[in-house]
Amino acid sequence: METARLSERILEIFDDLTRAERLLADHFLENPDSLALHTAEEISRRAAVSKATTARFFKRLGFPSFKTAQRMARSGDASSDSGKRVFSAPVQHRSGRGDLADHLASDVQNLIRTFESIRSDELNAAALSLVRAEKLWVIGFGDNYPLAHFARAQLIKVKPDIRMIPLGGFSVPEEFASITPSDTVLALCIGRRSKTMRSILQTARLAGAHTVSLTDQASSGNPELADVTLRCRTHGLSYFDSLSAPVSVVTYLCMAVAKRIGQTAVDRLRYIDSIHTEWGDAG
């Protein structure tokens, strides 16, 4: 995996780079395959630096020249996908920068792929649905609970009635009974599917409420359980899935909601802030 080697090397000496070189560094961190795929001229153009700078950059990185660097990048099987080794005992504590660079590259890819695949009209529809809702139900079981909590924490800052399921130790049906057709359900369904979630979504639809669900890409098995389904890429390099993309999508969603609500949301934010200040929390 040659691209990792490059990212690793870049992260290592990042602090010593000059400004134009940093542009290059960022370009390669965002597009790890760029070195293998494009010419020096093309790379220079994309990173908005001169060819000379690109040439110098690889010398500073320790390569004899740009060409050798590119050859090395191409010779290494840079297909970068290198299968899931979730359970292939990682004996090597060899640690360090390589892992970090890999992880970064992976999460950047997760973000990019996710937003590439999400259609903006669907997102807007989702946001609109959340805005219009009288009550908003945020639902997340198991590993989705933190994500649900996070979404609610954002939304409650701009909208008054956000309910969370599950809540404390309370029984779900009792809580969920108050759902109405003017409500919207935001369902977080990343990773392991839970039966309860399925039941809740069915109940919600039956009750005539709107439903928005956030899933990972693997979950396409049960389509159309929600009015709007947003798929996130959650590919992780080893034991755990990555939640960067879902978090980013949720953040965007909340921002879009706040934006649509407009001044009321701003006022509410300000009010909350003033309460915090009054209570002596640091701003």
Added chain:
Amino acid sequence: METARLSERILEIFDDLTRAERLLADHFLENPDSLALHTAEEISRRAAVSKATTARFFKRLGFPSFKTAQRMARSGDASSDSGKRVFSAPVQHRSGRGDLADHLASDVQNLIRTFESIRSDELNAAALSLVRAEKLWVIGFGDNYPLAHFARAQLIKVKPDIRMIPLGGFSVPEEFASITPSDTVLALCIGRRSKTMRSILQTARLAGAHTVSLTDQASSGNPELADVTLRCRTHGLSYFDSLSAPVSVVTYLCMAVAKRIGQTAVDRLRYIDSIHTEWGDAG
């Protein structure tokens, strides 16, 4: 107040800074009060740059001069400058693809910048500390609660004794009393600082426990409150901060922990998985 403004401004133009200026930027991000407390000469000495550079730095930041900047910092007023973006009513529903692309770009930058600035040895030290801990305390108040919950959800999959603060409605001191020198505290300190968190960290250090904290870049008002401090870039485009980078860092940290624990962690993961399957949850 003002220090936050300064840090914000610095982060805004961080990419365009030269190397010596970056030394200054780092100094101010780590010591936000430095501007108010020290003379330009002293600051220059501490940041290891020339006085001229310091003078120029504040001009580049948009202040008329160093002196003005210092006066503003000391008065704490400084509302004259660019108002906080958070409240600058974004009336335009530009709604199109642009917002999405901006958001994506911003979060990708957050990720990259975060991993650029985090030292891998610090991360490894943090992971090691988490691995060695007899009990692990994950702490997150307010907006950090979902993040803490998320961290715990990962860690509990590979390690048996992970405690969370705050928990249910239980009183913190009663819970926290069982901390010992062989424990480690993972403190999530993104965004608004809470007094309780500070107290907890102090108590933890007094008790001889190890401490790892995850903060945003602007927050290092009290440096060295933890043994290891990991700074994340959380810059958001409008109302809300972005948590993509912190989530990514936490995920990496947990992965590193799992890796170091090794086979035991794998076994535990498998066992948990088998229980899930047995209970009929979909995989």
Added chain:
DNA sequence: ATTAAATGTATCAAAACTGAATTCGTTTTG
């Protein structure tokens, strides 16, 4: 094999950066 096109590399002058020394203004002290 030869040539033309494309692409990487080296050179050099312009621009930007930096710190030491100097100048200017303010405050303190005798």
Added chain:
DNA sequence: CAAAACGAATTCAGTTTTGATACATTTAAT
């Protein structure tokens, strides 16, 4: 009040960085 002391701004010269251009090398086509 003078002058000394201090600190901030400016100037200036040396250094580094940068991109345009010229040059060399590879590649492709005939």
